[in-house]
Amino acid sequence: MTTYLVTGGAGFVGSHLIDRLLEEGHSVLCVDNMVTGSRTNIAHHLSNPKFEIMRHDVTFPLYVEVDAIFNLACPASPVSYQKDPVQTIKTSVLGAINILGLAKRLKCPVVQASTSEVYGSPERHPQDESYWGNVNPIGPRACYDEGKRVAETLFFDYRRQHNVDAKVVRIFNTYGPRMAVDDGRVVSNFIVQALKGEDITIYGDGTQTRSFCYVSDLVDGLVRTMETGRDFSGPVNIGNPAELSVHGLAKQVIELTRSHSLLKTMPLPVDDPIKRKPDISIAREHLNWSPEVELKDGLIATIDYFRSLGM
Numbered sequence: 001m002t003t004y005l006v007t008g009g010a011g012f013v014g015s016h017l018i019d020r021l022l023e024e025g026h027s028v029l030c031v032d033n034m035v036t037g038s039r040t041n042i043a044h045h046l047s048n049p050k051f052e053i054m055r056h057d058v059t060f061p062l063y064v065e066v067d068a069i070f071n072l073a074c075p076a077s078p079v080s081y082q083k084d085p086v087q088t089i090k091t092s093v094l095g096a097i098n099i100l101g102l103a104k105r106l107k108c109p110v111v112q113a114s115t116s117e118v119y120g121s122p123e124r125h126p127q128d129e130s131y132w133g134n135v136n137p138i139g140p141r142a143c144y145d146e147g148k149r150v151a152e153t154l155f156f157d158y159r160r161q162h163n164v165d166a167k168v169v170r171i172f173n174t175y176g177p178r179m180a181v182d183d184g185r186v187v188s189n190f191i192v193q194a195l196k197g198e199d200i201t202i203y204g205d206g207t208q209t210r211s212f213c214y215v216s217d218l219v220d221g222l223v224r225t226m227e228t229g230r231d232f233s234g235p236v237n238i239g240n241p242a243e244l245s246v247h248g249l250a251k252q253v254i255e256l257t258r259s260h261s262l263l264k265t266m267p268l269p270v271d272d273p274i275k276r277k278p279d280i281s282i283a284r285e286h287l288n289w290s291p292e293v294e295l296k297d298g299l300i301a302t303i304d305y306f307r308s309l310g311m
């Protein structure tokens with residue numbers, strides 16, 4: 001049995017990761033400042049003696065005793081990370097410094113939730129981990145993209161300089177139950193609009209592509225990364241290479257919800273990437289990982305979740 005620290009554990013991905021770790025019999029300390037997380041996401045564990053929650057902001061140092069760390073704290077959707085851009089970049093940068101300092105003291109492995117946003121608007125397709133990216137350093141998304149890039153730098157510097165078993169996972173678009181209703185991510189947006197019978201908002205002409213990974217597949221990739229030996233650092237892409245246009249996604253959601261919603265187009269936001277698709281060769285080879293959940297099945301589970309909220 002291992003005691004895990006999961007920062008950002010009350011968020012969408014973190015809460016599913018905690019479900020998995022507790023199911024496997026481990027203990028979990030969830031650290032979260034609740035900026036985008038919710039107690040409801042972890043309410044089902046509150047009476048579990050192996051689960052503990054601590055309200056704390058990772059931009060401040062943390063003194064706890066654990067065996068391994070997943071660093072997920074950071075708002076993930078443009079709507080939420082652009083509300084307070086300075087706090088967003090502080091969360092990635094100071095958060096990484098504090099969490100790596102903790103891992104150094106505890107001599108424990110630490111996995112960083114990085115993002116496909118480090119590739120920016122990619123000039124290489126699909127994106128493999130050797131691609132350095134094409135990020136606008138001063139645009140409205142930079143607080144997130146550049147924050148995550150600096151966090152990656154810190155992870156590799158702590159590994160080289162302090163011998164910390166630091167690992168980086170680059171997460172591509174992930175969806176599933178417990179996504180926030182109002183954070184503007186494409187899957188939750190479309191489902192909520194379809195269930196409410198509102199027009200479905202497509203930014204741009206809808207031909208831009210995304211790859212959508214179901215949350216249980218991502219959690220499995222995170223756990224497998226943690227289980228690798230200290231020689232494995234990543235970065236490793238975790239995402240679903242099945243590419244779909246935003247327009248195609250909207251059509252599927254309308255079909256699965258049996259909605260009468262119409263499609264409405266709006267201008268593409270600044271720096272919104274046109275293409276995103278992971279090359280997952282490293283994940284296949286080093287983690288023996290590939291996604292298992294079909295988009296249709298994942299969408300049905302996500303739609304059921306939003307229906308259960310009364311949408």
Ligand SMILES: NC(=O)c1ccc[n+]([C@@H]2O[C@H](COP(=O)([O-])OP(=O)(O)OC[C@H]3O[C@@H](n4cnc5c(N)ncnc54)[C@H](O)[C@@H]3O)[C@@H](O)[C@H]2O)c1
Nearest residue numbers: 008010011012013033034035036037057058073074076174
């Ligand atoms: N969901 C995706 O598609 C996706 C894609 C790429 C990367 N990621 C990364 O995965 C991680 C989890 O994403 P998510 O989708 O669950 O987002 P989320 O917003 O649902 O969860 C983030 C959690 O971090 C907490 N948090 C934010 N700032 C904090 C701080 N300063 N101190 C402590 N806690 C803080 C929030 O309250 C929330 O519970 C993030 O680091 C995100 O960048 C997610």
